[in-house]
Amino acid sequence: MSQIQTQFIKNVLAGTETQLSEKGSAFAPANIALSKYWGKRNAELNLPATSSLSVSLGDLGTKTEIRVAAEDSVFLNGEAMGSETLFYKRTVDFLKLFPMVGAHFEVRTQNSIPTAAGLASSASGFAALVLALNDLAGWGLGRRMLSLIARLGSGSAARSVYSGFVQWYAGTDDDGSDSYAERIDAEWPELRVGILEVSNVHKPVGSREGMNRTVATSELYNSWPAQADADLEAIRLSIREKDFPMLGKTAEHNALSMHATMLAAWPPLIYLQPESLEIIHTVQRLRGEGLELFLTIDAGPNIKLLFLESVASDVIAAFPDLRIIQPFG
Amino acid sequence: MSQIQTQFIKNVLAGTETQLSEKGSAFAPANIALSKYWGKRNAELNLPATSSLSVSLGDLGTKTEIRVAAEDSVFLNGEAMGSETLFYKRTVDFLKLFPMVGAHFEVRTQNSIPTAAGLASSASGFAALVLALNDLAGWGLGRRMLSLIARLGSGSAARSVYSGFVQWYAGTDDDGSDSYAERIDAEWPELRVGILEVSNVHKPVGSREGMNRTVATSELYNSWPAQADADLEAIRLSIREKDFPMLGKTAEHNALSMHATMLAAWPPLIYLQPESLEIIHTVQRLRGEGLELFLTIDAGPNIKLLFLESVASDVIAAFPDLRIIQPFG
Structure with missing residues (x-):
């Protein structure tokens, strides 16, 4: 994790206190963009070149549990991931941004969508991880702040912290503080x-x-x-x-x-x-x-x-x- | 045929004399663009948005014979084309640009490539037609002038009046007089x-x-x-x-x-x-x-x-x- 990312997380968490629970858990839905995110204006902070807009996929998504542990372990759909897998590395690397919560974690993830088949499992994955982390750490952060954090894991994860229609703003600030997602106040049951x-x-x-x-x-x-x-x-x-x-x-x-x-x-x-x-x-x-x-x-x-x-x-x-x-x- | 096209042909043929033969015949090769032509700056004169560059396809192409006749008839690979076919219409319409040669024509075309299968048969087709017309009319025009005429039938036909590597210039003049093709002086036998x-x-x-x-x-x-x-x-x-x-x-x-x-x-x-x-x-x-x-x-x-x-x-x-x-x- 780079210094610029560490600093970004410090800024987002400024004013929050970590009150550790035994376990954090959360669900985040997959989303498909109706207006896509493709290309970044800043790679380290996952700042997109343009805003994007998605709709979430109901109960298709990711359910994650997280605990502080003596050593890192990552389970995907019940199976322990080897430390050489991309899934393990991306998860553990991301969690190194949160030393105030713990040095090592046990993460248990259930995906109801195929991983890496173009169905945005990394979006719901990082969103669920951040929501679960907020639950574990007792930060009590709102969704907008959580979308900023999820964005660092995977750009489109910013959109998966909500359900329904969601817009992720490109923002203009270099520090990435205004590139968050927001739910659009509309339903379309049909x-x-x-x-x-x-x-x-x-x-x-x-x-x-x-x-x-x-x-x-x-x-x-x-x-x-x-x-x-x-x-x-x-x-x-x-x-x-x-x-x-x-x-x-x-x-x-x-x-x-x-x-x-x-x-x-x-x-x-x-x-x-x-x-x-x-x-x-x-x-x-x-x-x-x-x-x-x-x-x-x-x-x-x-x-x-x-x-x-x-x-x-x-x-x-x-x-x-x-x-x-x-x-x- | 529009007035602007009629005027264009008049300009190109200025100074030539029509000395009719009994029959004109010619072969023109198909070509594939290595740098494509896609989009026009003027639709009536087939002026392209950009220059393009092609290589001709050896003996794959079109062989055409043309005669002045009492009424229009068009044969494709030995078969008489009905007057309702696009092939007939495009051929006869194009020939209306040349009243100084004749009012009606018999055109016999042999394609050694599938028509309209994306193998640019209209390119070699209009090039062969114009080369045959030049032969029939005895104009003695050079290839560059013939490329200008062929262009009116089908843009990429401008490139098919030559073999080898050919560049078709976009040109800048509104009257289309500088959008011709030219052979590139290079061979690449391998x-x-x-x-x-x-x-x-x-x-x-x-x-x-x-x-x-x-x-x-x-x-x-x-x-x-x-x-x-x-x-x-x-x-x-x-x-x-x-x-x-x-x-x-x-x-x-x-x-x-x-x-x-x-x-x-x-x-x-x-x-x-x-x-x-x-x-x-x-x-x-x-x-x-x-x-x-x-x-x-x-x-x-x-x-x-x-x-x-x-x-x-x-x-x-x-x-x-x-x-x-x-x-x-």
């Missing part, structure tokens, strides 16, 4: 997210490296921040006005444009698999036939469909393997 | 182009409409012209220095970036099929294993591989169905 798992294998290139490569080598990325800002405003408007075609169109356009910035990187960064492309073509065809169906894709091969409850049976007819999420219960 | 036909079906969206949609709706397209200009210079340098990795890398990066501008259009414009994506992944993998193999893709699903003669056997081992072209004989 909204459905359908998950099509294309591949459960680990990603060949992680999002961190993928972002860095895109920003460094993709000429087209220069036009991305302006689009991302405009898309986010359109998504906010579509939520306010319950305009589903606008929401769907903007989210799909935003996601495909993000993948376009990657396709234009060197070496080309292609998370989509042939099966993903097949699904994208099918969604275009169905939409041409009048079905109000849209999609979004994170930095992985899986496709997430966006639709309203009223057309669910048509969507299931086209995609029988669909796993349907009700973000608003 | 260069190979391998064609992988993914689909022979007609394109769902033609390049004209595709370009218009991209320019109008793709935010990322704003960054394309700067990249295209830089890529073209890198390709020229790589040809001059016979630096194949630079040529291959730049051509592939350029092609994928062009497809990225389309992916970021709305509705999304995706010429790639699942099988195309499979090939792209395979090429990346082979390159990761040390093979100097690159690819380029036009506005269609087919993949064209770029490699040197020295690795041909390795490439054939990976792609047994490959059709190999020797651009320099």
